[in-house]
Amino acid sequence: MGNGPELKGKINKIYSLLNDHFGDLKWWPAESDFEVMIGAILTQNTSWKNVEKAIDVLKRKKALSPSKIANMDKGRLARYIRSSGYHRLKADRLKEISLFITRECGGKLDKLKKEGLENLREKLLEVKGVGPETADSILVYALGKPVFVVDAYTRRIFSRHGLIGHDAAYDEIQSFVHKNFPRSIRKLNQFHALLVEAAKNFCKKKDPLCRECPLGGLRRRDGFI
Ligand code: SF4
Incomplete structure (x- = not known):
């Protein structure tokens, strides 16, 4: 290269x-930055159509917030997102990213956006289940950082x-x-x-x-x- x-x-x-x-x-088709983050995890190894169904359920159940997902029973969360495949594994990952957001900025993503790109990327990569592609999708589409x-x-x-x-x-x-x-x-x-x-x-x-x-x-x- x-x-x-x-x-x-x-x-x-x-x-x-x-x-x-x-x-x-x-892009990204979502109503909030948190929804982008959730979508970035749910889309791992599945089509966007299946992600949309899972997000619709989370919305219908009024569960689409960092604190609700962080505190929700894991079995129930897995049932809500069943359409996205690997739903138990992804329930774990959604809880991890929600706990991270709650811990880092009290659920206020605008606060997180003020951090530098490299620092933020390193922190995201430390979250279980977040690899480079998911971290970078979150950085550019949810947190407004210039990354490919x-x-x-x-x-x-x-x-x-x-x-x-x-x-x-x-x-x-x-x-x-x-x-x-x-x-x-x-x-x-x-x-x-x-x-x-x-x-x-x-x-x-x-x-x-x-x-x-x-x-x-x-x-x-x-x-x-
Ligand atoms: S991007 Fe288009 S032109 Fe290029 S290899 Fe794929 S189909 Fe062919």
């Missing part, structure tokens, strides 16, 4: 082509366009983006959302739809198709 002007040009071109195609995706989220879709698109190797590490991919793409909250937020949409609509795991994809011309120009 390099940082030359060509790669910098390419990553910014990918952004602008996808942005022109999909427009402003207004790396996921399976990012890896797929970037590697198919020769930006990264197939086995590149999470931190390596993230620092590549941070070095070559504007460190703007709005753009980093939108970039991840665009890559997810591009992967879902065109860049399928098997048989990518390069001919219809907004990045098809780029891939052709690079001689990949």
